[in-house]
Amino acid sequence: MISGKNVIITGASRGLGAHIARAMWKQGAQLLMVARRETALCLLQKELNLSGLPGQEAHIAVVDLKSPEAIEAIMDAASRVWKKINVLVNNAGILGPIGPAWKNDWEEWLDTLRVNLLAPVELSRACIPWMQKAGGGKIINISGGGATGPRPFFAAYAVAKTGVVRYTEILAQEVKELNIQVNSIAPGSLNTDLLQTVLDAGPEKAGQKEYSLASKQAETGGADPRRAADLCVYLASSASDGVTGKLISAVWDPWEELSMHVPDLVDTDIYTLRRIIPKDRGKEWG
Numbered sequence: 001m002i003s004g005k006n007v008i009i010t011g012a013s014r015g016l017g018a019h020i021a022r023a024m025w026k027q028g029a030q031l032l033m034v035a036r037r038e039t040a041l042c043l044l045q046k047e048l049n050l051s052g053l054p055g056q057e058a059h060i061a062v063v064d065l066k067s068p069e070a071i072e073a074i075m076d077a078a079s080r081v082w083k084k085i086n087v088l089v090n091n092a093g094i095l096g097p098i099g100p101a102w103k104n105d106w107e108e109w110l111d112t113l114r115v116n117l118l119a120p121v122e123l124s125r126a127c128i129p130w131m132q133k134a135g136g137g138k139i140i141n142i143s144g145g146g147a148t149g150p151r152p153f154f155a156a157y158a159v160a161k162t163g164v165v166r167y168t169e170i171l172a173q174e175v176k177e178l179n180i181q182v183n184s185i186a187p188g189s190l191n192t193d194l195l196q197t198v199l200d201a202g203p204e205k206a207g208q209k210e211y212s213l214a215s216k217q218a219e220t221g222g223a224d225p226r227r228a229a230d231l232c233v234y235l236a237s238s239a240s241d242g243v244t245g246k247l248i249s250a251v252w253d254p255w256e257e258l259s260m261h262v263p264d265l266v267d268t269d270i271y272t273l274r275r276i277i278p279k280d281r282g283k284e285w286g
Contacts, residue, residue, distance in 0.1 A: 001237035003028030011092030090120035116160035136179030172245030188223025
């Protein structure tokens with residue numbers, strides 16, 4: 001399905017990113033794994049290269065997406081090993097400042113927007129010409145909590161992730177004629193470093209509701225990250241051709257069957273962000 005395809009994955013050193021890298025690798029993809037933690041990234045690279053198919057290679061780029069030179073560094077790393085890019089997975093993310101929005105540190109806000117929104121936009125811009133030369137491609141953006149509803153005390157993160165989803169919808173229409181599909185994934189509540197950040201913040205900063213949910217999740221276990229990784233593989237493959245501009249839940253949506261519903265997905269607002277009007281809720285106001 002994706003054997004031999006060149007795939008860039010950001011935030012690949014651990015958590016969901018590492019699961020995505022392993023899932024793509026298992027299907028025969030060539031990888032460029034990007035992260036700022038060099039030790040973890042090198043360990044994953046070594047693990048994968050020991051189990052690869054003949055000719056299969058896992059490359060790394062140690063890059064901090066907060067840096068203004070980050071995207072140039074990633075593309076330089078790609079140009080040293082590939083002549084084309086088939087798939088981009090914008091997975092890297094930070095939770096950012098926690099607490100009332102007007103009390104948040106402004107530099108932390110800017111860093112959150114840079115990593116969670118601006119880096120995916122800029123990296124997509126850089127990869128599209130490579131995909132166009134390859135005859136098409138796939139861009140997969142990882143969304144997160146707060147993109148489809150208010151998330152008090154996590155404003156920077158929620159605003160950035162909402163922006164990613166809307167950008168996905170717009171970009172999908174713009175590159176449709178280039179045979180490039182763009183989708184977002186809601187991976188579910190995962191037990192990652194972001195969860196620990198909420199717990200460390202405590203109910204005073206995170207809010208009692210958010211803290212209680214995080215505590216319960218830590219005790220019972222979150223969503224299986226392998227489910228989201230498998231969805232990434234599906235969206236990277238030709239099996240998902242025609243599915244574009246959508247926000248798809250790895251946990252709740254029947255994504256394995258989406259290829260059968262492409263006619264219903266095209267030019268409809270299924271799996272998209274939309275404004276709700278009174279009529280949608282059975283109200284007639286004027």
